[in-house]
């Protein structure tokens with residue numbers, strides 16, 4: 001480990017996030033916090049009695065993790081939570097503060113998901129069918145809580161091209177005892193007449209209530225509105241994007257074309273332009289509710305909660321001083 005190179009656990013976590021072996025906004029946040037805790041242990045040995053070296057090493061790890069994927073704000077919010085709580089005069093004090101903050105962050109994340117699951121479950125009635133998009137642990141928490149409340153829930157699960165995270169959703173819902181019908185994305189509108197709710201997660205929520213989620217969410221939301229089917233986003237407050245309070249937009253990740261068109265098909269078709277945006281923005285007017293651990297909000301009012309939680313702005317404690 002050198003000044004610029006973080007310890008192995010951070011490098012491995014960063015690589016796994018970039019390749020989407022670790023994916024899903026909440027899971028990414030929790031993996032990043034845990035990697036910082038491991039970095040703190042390694043840096044404490046390396047830095048011995050040099051607090052400045054320890055701090056520099058933690059900032060470097062933060063930068064490596066931050067650079068993996070751009071859209072899910074839960075990642076920088078996790079790094080902020082942990083690194084802003086790094087305090088102490090000695091390396092050992094600094095180490096303990098980082099490990100403690102990372103641990104508190106992960107516990108808070110789990111609790112928030114349980115709490116928002118209860119709120120989301122209250123919106124679902126016994127006998128309801130829910131349509132899902134992609135794979136969101138926050139969204140699944142709502143269905144699982146409804147099932148725990150004794151409600152009978154069925155699901156229509158969109159496969160979610162190009163990475164087909166819908167398969168994970170289908171498997172997990174089936175294992176939770178929820179009858180599942182898997183459909184291709186383009187069949188969604190046809191099935192909207194058969195569902196009572198659309199339920200999606202979020203990677204980021206903007207100050208105007210726009211929901212940034214897996215590509216295809218905005219089209220689904222417009223169709224749901226046209227069919228009169230309510231659509232909700234399940235999102236812990238770590239998905240609130242503080243930079244949008246000051247007018248910044250959320251960067252949409254563009255992924256490799258290989259996810260859209262494999263090498264064989266590419267060879268057959270020949271030269272052709274391919275684009276692969278991973279996310280899109282659903283305007284607040286097409287979303288009925290944002291369900292968080294602090295209750296449900298009309299999208300347009302989420303800015304109030306955002307100011308309360310992130311009003312001090314979007315610090316970058318991983319930046320070089």
Ligand SMILES: O=P(O)(O)OC[C@H]1O[C@H](OP(=O)(O)O)[C@H](O)[C@@H]1O
Pocket residue numbers: 023024025026027133134135136137138139165200201202203213214278
């Ligand atoms: O935090 P949870 O609710 O688990 O997931 C939130 C969102 O993260 C995922 O992104 P990706 O699959 O990492 O690109 C999906 O867009 C999902 O809706």
